[in-house]
Structures are given as C-alpha cells and as structure tokens.
Amino acid sequence: TQLLEQSPQFLSIQEGENLTVYCNSSSVFSSLQWYRQEPGEGPVLLVTVVTGGEVKKLKRLTFQFGDARKDSSLHITAAQPGDTGLYLCAVKRNYGQNFVFGPGTRLSVLP
Amino acid sequence: DADVTQTPRNRITKTGKRIMLECSQTKGHDRMYWYRQDPGLGLRLIYYSFDVKDINKGEISDGYSVSRQAQAKFSLSLESAIPNQTALYFCATSDLQLAGGGEQFFGPGTRLTVL
Numbered sequence A: 001t002q003l004l005e006q007s008p009q010f011l012s013i014q015e016g017e018n019l020t021v022y023c024n025s026s027s028v029f030s031s032l033q034w035y036r037q038e039p040g041e042g043p044v045l046l047v048t049v050v051t052g053g054e055v056k057k058l059k060r061l062t063f064q065f066g067d068a069r070k071d072s073s074l075h076i077t078a079a080q081p082g083d084t085g086l087y088l089c090a091v092k093r094n095y096g097q098n099f100v101f102g103p104g105t106r107l108s109v110l111p
Numbered sequence B: 001d002a003d004v005t006q007t008p009r010n011r012i013t014k015t016g017k018r019i020m021l022e023c024s025q026t027k028g029h030d031r032m033y034w035y036r037q038d039p040g041l042g043l044r045l046i047y048y049s050f051d052v053k054d055i056n057k058g059e060i061s062d063g064y065s066v067s068r069q070a071q072a073k074f075s076l077s078l079e080s081a082i083p084n085q086t087a088l089y090f091c092a093t094s095d096l097q098l099a100g101g102g103e104q105f106f107g108p109g110t111r112l113t114v115l
Helices: none
Strands: A005-007 A010-014 A019-024 A032-037 A044-049 A055-058 A061-065 A071-076 A085-092 A099-101 A105-110 B004-007 B010-013 B019-025 B031-038 B042-051 B054-057 B065-070 B073-078 B087-094 B104-106 B110-114
Touching: A005 A085, A010 A019, A019 A105, A032 A071, A044 A055, A044 A061, A085 B042, A099 B042, B004 B087, B010 B019, B019 B031, B019 B087, B019 B110, B031 B073, B042 B065, B042 B073, B054 B065, B073 B087
Parallel strands: A010 A105, B010 B110
Antiparallel strands: A005 A019, A019 A071, A032 A044, A032 A085, A055 A061, A061 A071, A085 A099, A085 A105, B004 B019, B019 B073, B031 B042, B031 B087, B042 B054, B065 B073, B087 B104, B087 B110
16 A cells, blocks of 8 residues: 555646646645656656645646645646646655655646 | 766666666765656655665665765665566655755666566
C-alpha cells in the first residue's frame, strides 16, 4: 500500500481546458510538495504547502492543502501544451527526514 | 551549467555486471539522495546521505550500495545487475530541512537497462 495516492493516473485534455489532479493519503503531514517532471528531466519543485486549508497560486496553477492535512489538489486553468508532464506530490515521513513520492499523474495537453 | 549532474545518462548492461552511477553537485548541499523511478510507482528512495560520514538505507536498498566520496559526490553501485533493476535513476540534493519541508534538486537522470 502506497503512502500517497494520486488521481487520475493519466489525463489527456485539449489546450484551454481546466483540470484538477489529486493527492490523497490516510496520514497527516506537516507539509506537502508538488513537483513537475518533464520528459528527459528530473522533477522540479512547484510549491510547498504547510497549513491546513492553505491555497497557493502560481500563475495558472492553484494548489490547495486539505483542512486535515491529509490531501491536496492541483488545479490548472486554461491548460497549455507546456503544462504537459508528470505531476508528483511528495511528503516527509512523520518525524523523518526523507521524502516519499506519490506515483504521479501524467498530463498531456494537446494543442 | 547544471547544479546536479549524473553520469552516464544512458547505460545498457548485461545481467551480472557491476555498474556505477555517479552524481556530482555544485549547490553546496550536505544532503544527497538516490532514487529509482518505475512507471506507476513514482520515485522510490534507495539510499541517502546527510553528510560525508553518514549513509542510510532507503526503502529499496537491496542489491545496491553507495559511496559518498566528498560533499559534492555520491555514487550508486549495482554489484551484480539484474533485469528488474532496469529503471530511471535520479540523484537529488537538499539543504538543511527548513520549515515547510525544504526542496530537493534533481539531476537529469540515468536510464539503465539490464539485459
């Protein structure tokens, strides 16, 4: 059983559409991160959320941390082909110093 | 120039061969990590090191070993490669864990195929 679950696993949409992807767990976390990985590259950090209910915006991307700090969502408005990639959520194990990653959502935005 | 570099970028080898993957960083970070990535499984931690004298096993360390030669260098070895070690391998670094979880910086990855 994975600590983090992400849904959907795959998503293919047309340019201009909106979408939301999710990261869920039954555990509580002090913080949660979202990374984007483009083909042939390593993941790059998009955002870190630390407070239950927190909402952060990064241009067309809106990140929300659940009130109970067990889940998070990433909403993209007016998706563009440049948003194509693998979106990974990650958390630190309780009292640990290591990151645990979810399996990712692979997004494809078609022009 | 990239802050985290990995060599080689691609490698094809045969079962039973010894393989070393190398990672170098210019970010001055103390913490370094090795992950493998498989489709549908995300990134799984193999080994990590918080300084030159510190080596720790991750969740999938069997069949792997590491060496932290210097603050900037962290290598991963497969003593006797097997086909199920075929994967994409990433090295990452991070600084002292600040409030909010810190950030990991990843290299470009090494695609390893074991025949």
